[in-house]
Amino acid sequence: MVFPFKKRAKSSWLDVPAAKAYDPTADAARKFAAEKAATAAAPVEPKLDLEVKAVTPVAEGVIAITFVDPHGEELPEWAPGAHLEIHTPAGLIRQYSLCGDPANRMEYRVSVLREEAGRGGSKELHDDARLVGKLITATQPRNHFELHPSAKYLFIAGGIGVTPIRAMVAGVPEGAEWTLLYGGRTRASMAFVDELVEIGGDRIKIAPQDTDGLLDLRTALEAIDADTAVYCCGPSPLIAAVEQCVEKYAPDSKLYFERFTASEENAAARAEAAKGDQPFELELRRTGVTMTVGADERTLDAVIKHVPGFDYSCEEGHCGSCWTKVLAGEVDHRDDGLLTEAERATNTEMYVCVSRAKSDKLVLDV
Numbered sequence: 076m077v078f079p080f081k082k083r084a085k086s087s088w089l090d091v092p093a094a095k096a097y098d099p100t101a102d103a104a105r106k107f108a109a110e111k112a113a114t115a116a117a118p119v120e121p122k123l124d125l126e127v128k129a130v131t132p133v134a135e136g137v138i139a140i141t142f143v144d145p146h147g148e149e150l151p152e153w154a155p156g157a158h159l160e161i162h163t164p165a166g167l168i169r170q171y172s173l174c175g176d177p178a179n180r181m182e183y184r185v186s187v188l189r190e191e192a193g194r195g196g197s198k199e200l201h202d203d204a205r206l207v208g209k210l211i212t213a214t215q216p217r218n219h220f221e222l223h224p225s226a227k228y229l230f231i232a233g234g235i236g237v238t239p240i241r242a243m244v245a246g247v248p249e250g251a252e253w254t255l256l257y258g259g260r261t262r263a264s265m266a267f268v269d270e271l272v273e274i275g276g277d278r279i280k281i282a283p284q285d286t287d288g289l290l291d292l293r294t295a296l297e298a299i300d301a302d303t304a305v306y307c308c309g310p311s312p313l314i315a316a317v318e319q320c321v322e323k324y325a326p327d328s329k330l331y332f333e334r335f336t337a338s339e340e341n342a343a344a345r346a347e348a349a350k351g352d353q354p355f356e357l358e359l360r361r362t363g364v365t366m367t368v369g370a371d372e373r374t375l376d377a378v379i380k381h382v383p384g385f386d387y388s389c390e391e392g393h394c395g396s397c398w399t400k401v402l403a404g405e406v407d408h409r410d411d412g413l414l415t416e417a418e419r420a421t422n423t424e425m426y427v428c429v430s431r432a433k434s435d436k437l438v439l440d441v
């Protein structure tokens with residue numbers, strides 16, 4: 076399926092068409108899918124029980140949550156860029172990047188933006204006055220956004236996207252040069268400003284949109300050379316703009332980014348495609364069940380009804396968690412750029428949170 080490119084208003088970052096070259100997020104998700112495929116028959120990864128030690132406001136609409144082991148033991152290691160997938164007390168599954176100090180094995184820290192238009196996970200965590208002391212189940216830290224060795228780094232953070240970048244700037248390898256361009260709606264809404272300035276001093280450019288306008292990506296990217304790795308985390312329009320500007324002004328630099336939400340193009344294309352949804356037959360071969368997925372039902376819903384521990388998270392086709400091997404049938408792929416056109420054409424894998432069947436029947440290796 077070809078997703079239509081949606082034109083954006085001039086004067087935004089996005090005056091040039093999206094580049095479709097190397098996509099580090101898709102690359103990381105593919106690696107994750109390969110790992111998942113390789114370990115499909117392995118025992119399920121043990122979950123962590125974490126106790127909420129503290130909830131602290133760190134900016135307007137943003138809280139930091141600190142977790143510890145309930146028995147006071149050390150927690151599993153992690154590296155900058157890693158995230159935790161947590162099960163909220165209400166049973167929602169959400170991913171949050173770790174933003175504490177990897178050397179401190181006694182606690183994890185994540186930050187959570189209250190998303191009024193979200194699916195409820197952040198609001199639940201923000202509104203739970205009794206969160207401190209509660210036990211939360213989480214996965215081991217996973218990392219699809221690793222900090223690769225480089226002589227120089229340019230970090231670009233937008234809003235809550237600063238969370239993994241906060242850990243990265245503190246973990247830059249000895250001797251490497253780095254700068255950070257950090258934008259947000261207003262200064263009050265931007266988390267960790269003081270901590271970042273303490274770590275990086277004048278290597279950090281803080282640019283609230285209400286006083287400084289949009290981040291000056293062109294100047295930042297024209298100033299770097301091919302030895303500079305660019306790391307970006309933030310809302311989809313920022314990531315799209317950085318992709319385009321790297322292509323235009325720093326084509327020899329390597330770009331790594333992490334997406335928190337589905338791209339606007341993918342969300343619009345999925346909404347359009349959903350208008351023509353038809354029921355189809357779904358067989359979960361290893362589970363030994365066959366069922367009908369209704370026109371208004373997701374493939375994922377049908378799967379988790381019979382496989383309660385099935386791994387998924389974003390439910391928007393961009394995180395890679397719900398990757399599944401396809402044994403038979405033709406897939407209607409709707410993931411957010413996780414699979415290439417060539418991979419889609421093989422009909423051997425799919426992301427079940429968003430994708431469906433083109434054929435009357437799909438058989439999954441579940």
Ligand code: FES
Pocket residue numbers: 387388389390391392393394395396397398426427428429
């Ligand atoms: S891609 Fe994130 S749950 Fe499917």
